[in-house]
Amino acid sequence: MSGPATKIVDVGQLAQVIYVALIAGVVVSLAFSLVIRGAVRAGEHRRTRPVLAGVHALLATAGLLVVAAAIVFGVSVMLSK
Amino acid sequence: MDSADLILGIVVATALAFDFTNGFHDTANVVATTISTRALPPRVAVTLAAILNFVGAFLSLAVAATIAKDIVNQELVTTTIVFAGLVGAIVWNLVTWYFGLPSSSSHALIGGVVGAMLAAHGTAAVHFDGLAGKVLVPALIAPVLAFVVAGIAILLCYRAVGRLAPGPVSRGYRLGQVLSGGMLALAHGTNDAQKTMGVITLALIANGNLGPDAGVPTWVVVSAATAIALGTYLGGWRIIKTMGSRIIKMDPAQGFAAQGAGAATILAATHFGYPLSTTHVISGGVMGAGAAKRLSAVRWGVAGNIVVAWVLTLPCAAAVGAIVYGVTRIFGGGAAGPVVVAAAGLALMVWVFVRRLQRGAAITTTAEGVSS
Numbered sequence: 001m002s003g004p005a006t007k008i009v010d011v012g013q014l015a016q017v018i019y020v021a022l023i024a025g026v027v028v029s030l031a032f033s034l035v036i037r038g039a040v041r042a043g044e045h046r047r048t049r050p051v052l053a054g055v056h057a058l059l060a061t062a063g064l065l066v067v068a069a070a071i072v073f074g075v076s077v078m079l080s081k
Numbered sequence: 082m083d084s085a086d087l088i089l090g091i092v093v094a095t096a097l098a099f100d101f102t103n104g105f106h107d108t109a110n111v112v113a114t115t116i117s118t119r120a121l122p123p124r125v126a127v128t129l130a131a132i133l134n135f136v137g138a139f140l141s142l143a144v145a146a147t148i149a150k151d152i153v154n155q156e157l158v159t160t161t162i163v164f165a166g167l168v169g170a171i172v173w174n175l176v177t178w179y180f181g182l183p184s185s186s187s188h189a190l191i192g193g194v195v196g197a198m199l200a201a202h203g204t205a206a207v208h209f210d211g212l213a214g215k216v217l218v219p220a221l222i223a224p225v226l227a228f229v230v231a232g233i234a235i236l237l238c239y240r241a242v243g244r245l246a247p248g249p250v251s252r253g254y255r256l257g258q259v260l261s262g263g264m265l266a267l268a269h270g271t272n273d274a275q276k277t278m279g280v281i282t283l284a285l286i287a288n289g290n291l292g293p294d295a296g297v298p299t300w301v302v303v304s305a306a307t308a309i310a311l312g313t314y315l316g317g318w319r320i321i322k323t324m325g326s327r328i329i330k331m332d333p334a335q336g337f338a339a340q341g342a343g344a345a346t347i348l349a350a351t352h353f354g355y356p357l358s359t360t361h362v363i364s365g366g367v368m369g370a371g372a373a374k375r376l377s378a379v380r381w382g383v384a385g386n387i388v389v390a391w392v393l394t395l396p397c398a399a400a401v402g403a404i405v406y407g408v409t410r411i412f413g414g415g416a417a418g419p420v421v422v423a424a425a426g427l428a429l430m431v432w433v434f435v436r437r438l439q440r441g442a443a444i445t446t447t448a449e450g451v452s453s
Contacts, residue, residue: 009214010353014222017349021226022233025345029234029338032260033241036253040245071264074348079140 028070034063085288087416088160091423092284095167097308100277102174103186104134104312107273110343110363111266111313114336120258129259130266131314137270138306143354144272146297148279151211151354152191153198155286155293161409162197163284164419168426169193169402175433177390184390185358189398190276191216194283196399197406219355223346224365231342231369238334239374254333261340268347269359270309276356277305331367335374339366361391 038060045053111134112126121129149155170189177184191212198206242250281301285291291298331339343363350357364387371379409418 009218013353014219017219017346017353017355018222018226020349020352021342021346022230024349025227025230025342026233026237028261028345029341030237030241032253032257032337032341033238033334036250036257037241037245039253040242040249043249067260071260074264074345075140075267077348077352 024070024074028067031063031066031070035060035067038063084416085160088164088419089284089288089290091416091419092160092164092167093281093304095164095171095423096277096281096284097304099167099171099174099186099190099280100274100305100308101312102171102178103190103273103277104131104309105315106174106178106186106312107269107359108313110359111269112262114331114339114363114367115258115262118255118258118331118333118336120255120262120333120336126262127314129263130269131310133263133266134270134274134313135306135310137267138274138278138309139302140267140271144275144279144351144356146279147211147215147354147356148191148276149282149286149297151215152208153194153283154202154206154208155283157202157206158198158283158287159201160284160287161414161419162201162406163194163280163287164422165197165200165406165409166190166194166402167280168405168422169196169398169400171426171430172401173394173398175430177394179433182387182390184387184394185220185360187273187276187356187358187360188216188220188391188394190280191356192395192398193402194280195395196402199399200403200406215355219350219357220361223350223355223357224361227339227342227346227362227365228369228372230345231338231366232373234342235335235338235370235373238338242334251333254337257337258333258340261337261344264344264348265340265363266313268344268351270306272347272351272357273359274305274309275351277308278302279356281305331370335367335370339363339370342366342369358391 038056038058042053042056042060045056108127108130111130112121112123115121115126116123120126167190170186170193173184173189173193174186195207195212238254242253278297278301282291282295282297285298285301286293286295340363343359343366346362346366347357347359364384368379368384405422409422412418412421
């Protein structure tokens with residue numbers, strides 16, 4: 001985009017809003033879904049296939065860490081303004 | 082107390098009243114999906130949202146700075162103009178609340194101030210580039226962005242949990258909704274409370290209590306946070322019904338995706354000082370989460386009514402702001418105009434509330450979803 005429109009609209013700033021919202025929204029939703037998937041599968045395989053259950057529990061933990069990190073990062077970015 | 086201080090007092094009280102109606106009006110945006118999917122009981126959801134709205138108001142001041150500096154010419158602002166703008170916003174908020182339409186409190190406030198400014202000083206007093214760049218363009222982009230983010234998120238959610246038993250999955254997403262709803266309440270508090278802070282700061286600058294480059298005083302932050310939290314707690318149950326079930330019937334995964342998309346969009350925009358409409362954003366998220374599953378799941382007629390309310394908000398609030406400014410000028414430049422308008426407005430608000438209560442219970446949403 002060029003000309004008067006770029007003077008009125010800060011295109012770079014808006015683009016940052018778009019990709020930050022897109023990445024944050026999608027990644028957090030996917031990570032939380034993996035928490036659910038990991039937790040449910042770990043519960044299902046707990047008695048019959050303990051190794052697989054452990055892998056799923058690890059997946060759930062990793063997802064949970066991503067969600068927690070995203071929340072802490074989001075709030076800290078807000079506090080830095 | 083001289084006349085100028087009396088007008089300033091009325092402006093601050095009116096701004097806090099607007100903030101209260103903002104919380105009252107926008108509670109639906111924050112808690113509707115949480116309630117309609119039974120992630121939390123209504124009272125608990127609303128109380129949590131009120132607390133997080135209060136906390137959120139302390140997180141950032143970038144939006145307040147935009148409202149105070151980038152939209153109208155600060156040097157031409159008077160306390161009477163700010164007052165007229167606030168009345169325009171409150172009137173439009175009450176009209177849309179009365180009809181259960183989730184319109185934008187933010188655009189009502191900005192429209193009201195711009196309308197009063199146009200009536201007082203003409204087009205030269207409005208920064209149309211700031212209005213377009215900081216308000217109108219983000220207003221177009223934000224709901225589309227939330228729609229897309231929620232749409233992609235829900236498809237990935239379904240993909241990730243597709244073959245699992247529905248019971249534990251629903252319980253998991255309900256738990257997730259407590260988190261995403263909390264983030265949304267935080268985002269709402271930080272973006273919306275700042276608009277009132279910006280307007281009060283504008284009035285303090287206009288009255289000479291603050292210099293042009295002064296920051297937002299602490300008492301303004303605390304009082305705005307309190308007003309929006311109180312409004313949120315008392316809640317806009319009529320709009321919860323529209324947001325929570327009339328656009329789409331949601332499952333917990335959709336509610337989680339819609340709230341997560343809304344929170345991500347609002348927090349990202351707030352960081353850069355864009356005064357977004359939380360209503361627009363979460364409506365976009367709700368529609369995106371519904372449309373990605375099945376286009377016909379979205380009640381497009383209701384969605385269309387909301388779009389019409391959005392389109393009308395800026396011009397209607399501006400028109401009311403301009404009319405109110407004209408009425409106050411009839412009484413001269415002193416405090417008489419704002420006093421008369423404030424008294425008349427208060428009487429009208431009481432009449433609307435009493436009439437609304439006489440027509441039936443305000444609470445229309447139950448823990449099971451919607452009662453009618």
